[in-house]
Amino acid sequence: MKLEVLLKGDHQTTQNQIIAKLRDLINLKNLEPGDKLPSERMLSEKFEVSRSNIREAIQLLEFYGLLKSKPQSGTFVADIGQVAMNGMIDDILALGDPDFRALVETRILFELKTVRLAAQRRSEADLESIKNALEAYKEKVLNCENAVQEDLLFHLAIAKASGNSTMNTFMLMITPKIITDFEKYHVCDKGQAQKGITEHQEIFEAIQKQDTQLAKEKMKIHFGALYQYCYNTKE
Amino acid sequence: MKLEVLLKGDHQTTQNQIIAKLRDLINLKNLEPGDKLPSERMLSEKFEVSRSNIREAIQLLEFYGLLKSKPQSGTFVADIGQVAMNGMIDDILALGDPDFRALVETRILFELKTVRLAAQRRSEADLESIKNALEAYKEKVLNCENAVQEDLLFHLAIAKASGNSTMNTFMLMITPKIITDFEKYHVCDKGQAQKGITEHQEIFEAIQKQDTQLAKEKMKIHFGALYQYCYNTKE
DNA sequence: TTTAAAAAATTGGTTAACCAATCTGGTCAG
C-alpha cells in the first residue's frame, strides 16, 4: 500500500520525486549556471514518467527562477550555483501547505507595509479606486449584507496603490485563501458593522492625507480584532 | 500588426485573453461560488484556442485560489463571490513583472520580520542549520571566493526557522530573482568581506540568544548598505 | 411509483504523434 498518498495527493508526490531526481541529476552531471539540461524526452525516459510530468516539474522550477526553458532550444539552469540550487530545491520539497496562522501573520505584515507605501505614493487614480471600493463596502454593510468581498477589494486596492508589484502579487495570492476560511463572517451586528466602516474610513483618510504613520496606526487598529480572533480560535 | 506582442510574450498575451474571457463568461452566466464551469473541451472550442491553453489558464487561476478543478468531474469556481472574482482577475491581468526596487523592498520587509520570528521560535535544529550555513559562508569569504550562494542560504535558513511557511515560500520566490541581478558582487575587498562576516555572525548570535529586538537591529544594519546601494544605482 | 442497478455520456488527466523554430555539422565557393 502506498504510504505517501495518505498525506499528500499522488500528483504532488510524483512531482516532488521528479524534482528530487532533477536535483540529483544536476549534481551528478555537475551542471553549472547556463548549462543545458537533457531534453524533456530523455528525462521522461530516464525517470520513467510521462513527458507532461517532466514539463510540469520544470515549469515549477522555472516559476521559482531555478530553470529557464527556451523554445526549440532547451532548458537551462539559471544563474545560480549548485550550492544554492541544492539548498533551494530542498526547501521547495520541504514546503507544506500554509497554515492559517502563517497566512494571517503574513497578511498583517503586508498590510501594515502596503498601507504606508500607499499613503506615500498613491496617485489620484489610486485614491479614486480606493474610494470606490470603500463606498461599495459601506453600501453593502449598511444594507446588512455580507461584505466580505468588498472588504477584500478595499484592501487589494490599497496594495495596488502601494506601487510595489511584488507585494501586490503576494497579497493576491494569500487573500482568497484567508477569505474562504472566513465565511463565518456574516453576522449583522450593527455596532460591529459601524466599527468596520469607521476603521476603513479612517484608513482611507490617512492615505488621502498622505500621513504614513497615521495610516499604519489605523490599519493596526483595524487588524487588532482579527489578530486576536485568529490566535484565539485557531490552534 | 499585433501591437500587444511588443511588450509581452505572445504566450502571456493569449493567456491573459483567455483569463479575461473566463471572467466575462462567469459574469455572463452568472456563476456563483461552487458552480461548475463548462468543460475544458467546450471552452477551447468556444474561445478558439487549444485545450492546453485553457488548462494552463485554469491552473493559474487555481493557483490564485479562484478556481478548483476536480478530476473526472469538472472545474468549479471557489468560495469567492462575483465581485471579488472580478476584482481579483482584473488585478491579476494588470500584474506586471516585478521591478528590482519592489523585490528589494519586499525582501527587506520579509527579512526584518523572519529574523524576529526566528529569534522567537527557532528550534535547536533550526539553530544548527543556520550555524552550518554561516560556517559555509565564512569559509568561502575567507578564501576570497564568491559567497553569494552561501549568503543566500544563510538568509533562507533564517526564513525557514521563522516557522512561517508562507513567508518561507515567498522568500524562496524572490531570492533567486534578486541574486541573478546581483552577480556583480564578486569583489574581494578584505574589509567589506570581514564586515559581512561580522554582521552575519551577530545576527546568528542574536537568534541564538532569542533576543528578537537585537536580531532585528542587526538585520537592519546588515541591509543598510544594500538598501542604499539599490536605491542609488537602480532607477 | 419507487428505487436500485447498469449502461451511456462526460469529465479532467495522460499519452503519443506532430510542428515549426533552432541548433549543429559539414560543404563549397571565394
Added chain:
DNA sequence: CTGACCAGATTGGTTAACCAATTTTTTAAA
C-alpha cells in the same frame, strides 16, 4: 583557410487521440 550557407537532427511547444473515474440517464424489478 575562411566564412556563408544548406540539410538533417534536436528542441520545446502544440494538437489530437486515448484512459479511467465520475456523473447522468435509462431501465427494470419490487
